[in-house]
Amino acid sequence: xxxxxxxxxxxxxxxxxxxxxxxxxxxxxxxxxxxxxxxxxxxxxxxxxxxxxxxxxxxxxxxxxxxxxxxxxxxxxxxxxxxxxxxxxxxxxxxxxxxxxxxxxxxxxxxxxxxxxxxxxxxxxxxxxxxxxxxxxxxxxxxxxxxxxxxxxxxxxxxxxxxxxxxxxxxxxxxxxxxxxxxxxxxxxxxxxxxxxxxxxxxxxxxxxxxxxxxxxxxxxxxxxxxxxxxxxxxxxxxxxxxxxx
Amino acid sequence: xxxxxxxxxxxxxxxxxxxxxxxxxxxxxxxxxxxxxxxxxxxxxxxxxxxxxxxxxxxxxxxxxxxxxxxxxxxxxxxxxxxxxxxxxxxxxxxxxxxxxxxxxxxxxxxxxxxxxxxxxxxxxxxxxxxxxxxxxxxxxxxxxxxxxxxxxxxxxxxxxxxxxxxxxxxxxxxxxxxxxxxxxxxxxxxxxxxxxxxxxxxxxxxxxxxxxxxxxxxxxxxxxxxxxxxxxxxxxxxxxxxxxxxxxxxxxxxxxxxxxxxxxxxxxxxxxxxxxxxxxxxxxxxxxxxxxxxxxxxxxxxxxxxxxxxxxxxxxxxxxxxxxxxxxxxxxxxxxxxxxxxxxxxxxxxxxxxxxxxxxxxxxxxxxxxxxxxxxxxxxxxxxxxxxxxxxxxxxxxxxxxxxx
Ligand SMILES: Cc1cc2nc3c(=O)[nH]c(=O)nc-3n(C[C@H](O)[C@H](O)[C@H](O)COP(=O)(O)OP(=O)(O)OC[C@H]3O[C@@H](n4cnc5c(N)ncnc54)[C@H](O)[C@@H]3O)c2cc1C
Numbered sequence: 001x002x003x004x005x006x007x008x009x010x011x012x013x014x015x016x017x018x019x020x021x022x023x024x025x026x027x028x029x030x031x032x033x034x035x036x037x038x039x040x041x042x043x044x045x046x047x048x049x050x051x052x053x054x055x056x057x058x059x060x061x062x063x064x065x066x067x068x069x070x071x072x073x074x075x076x077x078x079x080x081x082x083x084x085x086x087x088x089x090x091x092x093x094x095x096x097x098x099x100x101x102x103x104x105x106x107x108x109x110x111x112x113x114x115x116x117x118x119x120x121x122x123x124x125x126x127x128x129x130x131x132x133x134x135x136x137x138x139x140x141x142x143x144x145x146x147x148x149x150x151x152x153x154x155x156x157x158x159x160x161x162x163x164x165x166x167x168x169x170x171x172x173x174x175x176x177x178x179x180x181x182x183x184x185x186x187x188x189x190x191x192x193x194x195x196x197x198x199x200x201x202x203x204x205x206x207x208x209x210x211x212x213x214x215x216x217x218x219x220x221x222x223x224x225x226x227x228x229x230x231x232x233x234x235x236x237x238x239x240x241x242x243x244x245x246x
Numbered sequence: 247x248x249x250x251x252x253x254x255x256x257x258x259x260x261x262x263x264x265x266x267x268x269x270x271x272x273x274x275x276x277x278x279x280x281x282x283x284x285x286x287x288x289x290x291x292x293x294x295x296x297x298x299x300x301x302x303x304x305x306x307x308x309x310x311x312x313x314x315x316x317x318x319x320x321x322x323x324x325x326x327x328x329x330x331x332x333x334x335x336x337x338x339x340x341x342x343x344x345x346x347x348x349x350x351x352x353x354x355x356x357x358x359x360x361x362x363x364x365x366x367x368x369x370x371x372x373x374x375x376x377x378x379x380x381x382x383x384x385x386x387x388x389x390x391x392x393x394x395x396x397x398x399x400x401x402x403x404x405x406x407x408x409x410x411x412x413x414x415x416x417x418x419x420x421x422x423x424x425x426x427x428x429x430x431x432x433x434x435x436x437x438x439x440x441x442x443x444x445x446x447x448x449x450x451x452x453x454x455x456x457x458x459x460x461x462x463x464x465x466x467x468x469x470x471x472x473x474x475x476x477x478x479x480x481x482x483x484x485x486x487x488x489x490x491x492x493x494x495x496x497x498x499x500x501x502x503x504x505x506x507x508x509x510x511x512x513x514x515x516x517x518x519x520x521x522x523x524x525x526x527x528x529x530x531x532x533x534x535x536x537x538x539x540x541x542x543x544x545x546x547x548x549x550x551x552x553x554x555x556x557x558x559x560x561x562x563x564x565x566x567x568x569x570x571x572x573x574x575x576x577x578x579x580x581x582x583x584x585x586x587x588x589x590x591x592x593x594x595x596x597x598x599x600x601x602x603x604x605x606x607x608x609x610x611x612x613x614x615x616x617x618x619x620x621x622x623x624x625x626x627x628x629x630x631x632x633x634x635x636x637x638x639x640x641x642x643x644x645x646x647x648x649x650x651x652x
Contacts, residue, residue, distance in 0.1 A: 014265075014267075069280075070280040070283070070284065073280065073281075073284065074284055077284065077288075184288050184291045184292050184295065184321065185284065185288045186288070186320060186321045186322045187285065187288075187321065187322025187323075187326060187335040187337060187341075187345075188322055188330070188335065190281060190284055190285055190288065190322075191330065191335065191336055191337065194281070
């Protein structure tokens, strides 16, 4: 079986976020980049499937510029067999999904896994756009994925509960914990990642119709006010007059 | 930009408590390759997942978590510089240093387990062993299937190992080993011991002794206030018949075990700075969070002085370690250079641990923070692998050409 895992290259969760060029660009100075935490789960599940299903290969794909290669090497160190980097700035979801769909078509993958969302822009729609573009099902957020033959049993989180589904291959899944425990590369994996193939391809041109105007940071969190549990009046007063949410 | 950092953080729950970040004041990371950084972050993640959540409990109970041996094997912490064909990592000395730094950042006892296995057991078998010995022992030691120990120190011969009395006699078809070793890390749980003993002519040789050989026992040493999560014991040899093929053929004389110590001491130079970084990181956070006289204690000059001195010493030691790693990679690192780095790192770490403990006030003496554990651990690290003063004598001998050991 051929599995494609799409990974994002995103700022570490503890990074301080700044913008440059008049607040029109994200400023990566001093920022540590990591594999998107949700993508990490997708990758971990793919590697588990590879380990338990002989003949499975895992390809990782990233849409990004050359600086994402250490992140891709990490995915190879974790156990993917080879990698594709689509040489482009991942500007928006439609653009990224178009590149993924293009590569997925060419590679003939039976399973396309990715995180439920990236943790930089958090749009959470790439999996469904890829599914639409390929004309195959897409499911998210997938918390459990068991394969048997040509079908997969999935568990998905929905408002107020869980949904259990059966999907036939091929399909796209946006993954989240506890689909698998995320993996730490070992030293042998890091060594062998040196020589695994990493193919760089040029992007297909896409007219996505999305342009970024300006970035803004959210207002810093205010301090917490404690109100005694029986003072409902005061709570309502503050919500109305201070927080202005009622 | 929506800020979902919180959600990603709760995703990786096991890392929530341990927020360690290493200081890099002189941008030493620029001197590392992407692969070095991946090695470091992987071992750091491993420590945060496998060691940090449990180490306080293990240390308080003086419990050696034997299951960590297999986990160290899986992650590749044993014998990083040993070639891959024998199960090692095939990595360079900077990688080895970073691995030791990250593990000791978690705990010196855990680092001891790993450096004994890699530098003091696998290294001599690789360097001085026959091809059969390498094939038989190295893969099992690398994977963590077997734990090993290194027996040099004796009850009456610590700083002066050349005076050892443990000895073996050639009995024709085997050797007969007698004597005792003391203060041996890993010994109570070890399957394999690399033992240094004198033959009839007084020359020191290395022998591989295996658990189960008649007359060989490994009583545990109890009551340590230091390296409590590492197990320490004796090696007792009462007419142990050792097969002749268990003698390390490649090198003999005191130089052989001293070469092993060079490799381990190099790892300690990096490791101790890992412990220092953990103390500094914790002190820095605490200084910003703890309010006294209506201000964070980090706003007082005396606290700032402590933090500034800590960062200075860590930075100097980082540079020494990095340069030494490059020399080791080029095959040019000397015993004396390693002595200087080992001694300096441990001293710096001990001083930082003491200052960090003060910054933590009363909290600093509890297991809520790692400081007191590091501080007690480092009291062993400053003594083993050549005491603080013995390294001065090694350097003094190098400077003057006059040995002052006796
Ligand atoms: C937790 C722990 C784990 C250990 N693990 C191992 C192990 O795995 N394998 C192993 O073989 N050993 C191990 N050791 C032993 C360690 O290497 C010795 O403790 C160390 O070499 C010092 O020897 P000693 O304790 O006999 O002290 P001594 O040699 O008696 O030294 C006592 C003091 O005298 C000083 N001194 C000695 N000679 C001189 C001199 N010529 N000039 C000036 N000062 C001098 C020393 O610096 C020291 O301050 C371990 C020790 C500890 C504490």
